[in-house]
Amino acid sequence: MTTLAGKTALVTGGSRGIGRAIAKRLGRDGARVAVHYGNNEVAAKETAAAIEAAGGQAFTIQARLGVPGDAETLWAAFDAQADGLDILINNAGILGDQAEIQDITGSNFDHVFAVNTRAPFFISQHGLRRLRDGGRIINIGTMLSHGSAMPRSITYAMSKGALDVLTQMLAKQLGPRGITVNTVAPGVIDTDMHEGRLVGDALAWLSSLSPMGRIGTPEDVADTAAFLASDDSRWVTGQWIDVSGGTLL
Incomplete structure (x- = not known):
């Protein structure tokens, strides 16, 4: 497919996981990525x-996120190799400490929100x-901003929920x-964000949350992002699209 021929895309966190799958799919569709x-320069x-x-x-472009001047560093690296942008995928993110509210530290909270x-x-x-x-701007959020299955x-979830607001505000502003x-x-x-967690009983339980009886793959997400990056999605904006295999049903 060459539906994105002549387009330039930026995928943050594009070296691994979901970001890698999205980058590969957009490249296959014709975008310069x-x-x-x-x-991880090697990845x-x-x-x-x-x-x-x-x-x-x-x-490739390198910029550590979650530190002062991260956006400026990223765009300076981008500008050195490209002239303008058509598709921005805000994918990079971290899980942070997996704990309930009473065990969250201020430093961890701040770092998760910074990234x-x-x-x-x-x-x-x-x-x-x-x-x-x-x-196109596509923000990679989480089903957890609309459900509380994993306290x-x-x-x-809170940090990604803020992206839901950003999506709606920017959709309104940029529509013209x-x-x-x-x-x-x-x-x-x-x-690998879930490395060591998706095994045994934990994997069985997580798979059972979806009516389809499995957990998702990076390609499941990438294919949805590719639709939103294409002209086929021209009349879709400001939306929160659940790609959880029906886990929230």
């Missing part, structure tokens, strides 16, 4: 190489002057430019 990474280059091996175009909320806010802010009319993920803004909200996805 900026694969952002924080620390980012592997993702870019996979895109190019499949006939696509990609380049999951503050970084995409200012990446989007700085990106607006680079984003072409008719572009030990309270900080993560033909830019759509949507949230993709995955359920439990089999990535």
Whole structure:
């Protein structure tokens, strides 16, 4: 497919997991993909190489998120290799400590919000002057902002819930430019973010939460993001799209 031919996309956290799957899918659809990474340069280059091996175009950019000046650093690296943007995927995020409210520390709370909320806010802010009319912003959220099945993920869910608000506000603001803004909200996805957790009884229980009887794959999310990045989704904006296999039913 070449539905995104001539487009430039940026995927934050594009070196691994959901971000890698999205980057590869957008590359396969014809976009030139900026694969952002924080620390793992090897993984980012592997993702870019996979895109190019499949006939696509990609380049890597490095910026540690959750620190002062992160958005400026990211965009400076992007501008050195690209002239303008069509698709922004705010994917990068961290789980933080998995604990109930009484056990959450201030430092952990602040770090999760710095990476999951503050970084995409200012990446989007700085990106607006680079984003072409008719572009796309896709925020990767979580089903947990609309359900309380996992109270030990309270900080993560709160930080991603703020993206739901960002999506609606930006959709309203940017509509006159033909830019759509949507949230993709995955359920439990089999990535290294959950390394060591998706085994045995835990895996069986999590799989049972979906009527489809399994947990999700990165490709399940990537294919939804690809639709929202394409012209097929031109009349969809400001939406929160559940990609949890019906876990919240």
